Each structure stands twice: as structure tokens, then as C-alpha cells.
Amino acid sequence: CCSINGELVEAIEKLINTNKQIDYIIIETTGLADPLPVAMTLLGSELRDKTRLDSIITLIDAENFNHVVLESSIGRSQIIYSDILLLNKCDLVSNKTIEETILKLKEVKKDVRILKSIKGNIPLNLLLSVGLFETDLINQKESVHDHSHEHKHGHAHSEEDNRIEDFLSVSFQTKEPFS
Numbered sequence: 001c002c003s004i005n006g007e008l009v010e011a012i013e014k015l016i017n018t019n020k021q022i023d024y025i026i027i028e029t030t031g032l033a034d035p036l037p038v039a040m041t042l043l044g045s046e047l048r049d050k051t052r053l054d055s056i057i058t059l060i061d062a063e064n065f066n067h068v069v070l071e072s073s074i075g076r077s078q079i080i081y082s083d084i085l086l087l088n089k090c091d092l093v094s095n096k097t098i099e100e101t102i103l104k105l106k107e108v109k110k111d112v113r114i115l116k117s118i119k120g121n122i123p124l125n126l127l128l129s130v131g132l133f134e135t136d137l138i139n140q141k142e143s144v145h146d147h148s149h150e151h152k153h154g155h156a157h158s159e160e161d162n163r164i165e166d167f168l169s170v171s172f173q174t175k176e177p178f179s
Contacts, residue, residue, distance in 0.1 A: 005041040055083040055132040063092040083132035
């Protein structure tokens with residue numbers, strides 16, 4: 001995991017440094033990958049200031065989807081950490097099967113955006129620059145809050161607003177009990 005993520009950082013750095021005209025970088029992991037370590041690689045490295053994680057998209061095979069996917073930890077992680085589920089091969093199953101699959105997916109993550117497709121054909125504007133990753137949603141809420149805050153109080157940020165972006169994660173270790 002660590003060496004792969006290190007290689008990912010190096011590959012993206014190389015892309016950015018050799019081509020200044022890049023608008024998007026799409027990272028396609030294997031079907032057995034947990035998306036969270038990839039996201040943390042982007043957010044927890046020097047890439048954090050050079051890139052923006054827009055969304056995590058998981059492809060769901062409507063024809064072969066079953067309870068085994070939901071019972072595996074990787075399958076559940078892919079659904080839980082996804083911002084968009086792309087339900088593909090919808091032409092190969094009945095509408096009833098599609099609806100049942102959507103209900104099962106929403107049991108795992110109720111607020112996920114689900115898009116249906118045939119042969120992966122989906123307009124790119126539904127997948128790119130959607131701003132669905134959690135940090136984007138926090139920033140959108142802040143900018144709406146900041147705008148109204150600015151009019152009422154004459155400044156754009158409070159200490160509470162800044163704290164949201166100050167920490168990616170916090171680790172605490174002690175040999176003594178917390179209490």
C-alpha cells in the first residue's frame with residue numbers, strides 16, 4: 001500500500017511538472033482497491049496544495065451485483081466512500097432488478113448519487129467537476145456561510161470556520177487512561 005501510494009504521488013507530480021495544461025487527472029484503481037487510502041494519499045501529501053480531489057466514483061455492474069459485494073469489506077468500502085455510484089449494464093437487467101439494486105446500495109449509503117448507464121455511456125459533466133468529495137462540500141458550505149457572515153459582520157472568517165481546514169486528521173497516543 002505505502003509503496004503504491006508513493007508511486008502514485010511520484011506519477012502525479014511528474015504529470016503536473018511535465019504538462020501545465022492538465023485539467024483533470026482520473027485515477028482508475030483495480031476493482032479490489034479501497035478508495036480511502038488513495039484519497040488520503042492525495043490529501044496527506046504535497047499534492048494537497050497542487051490538486052483537488054473532486055469525487056470518488058465506483059462502477060457497479062448491474063448484471064453481476066449481488067449480496068457478496070455488500071458482504072465484502074472492499075465492496076462496502078467502495079460504496080461507503082463513493083460520492084457517485086455508476087450503475088452500468090442497465091440494459092442487461094430488468095427495471096425491477098435495477099430498483100432492487102439501488103435500494104440495497106442506499107441501505108449502505110443513503111445519500112450517494114447513483115447514475116444509471118449502458119456500456120459506461122454517461123455525460124462527462126455528470127462525473128467531472130462535480131465537487132462532491134467531502135472537503136469540497138465543507139468548502140461550499142463555508143463559502144455560503146462566509147458570504148452571509150461578511151454582510152452581517154464585516155469579515156469573512158471566524159475562528160470556528162478556520163478550524164475545519166486546519167486538520168486532516170489527529171492522532172493521540174498515551175499509556176495512561178484518558179480520564
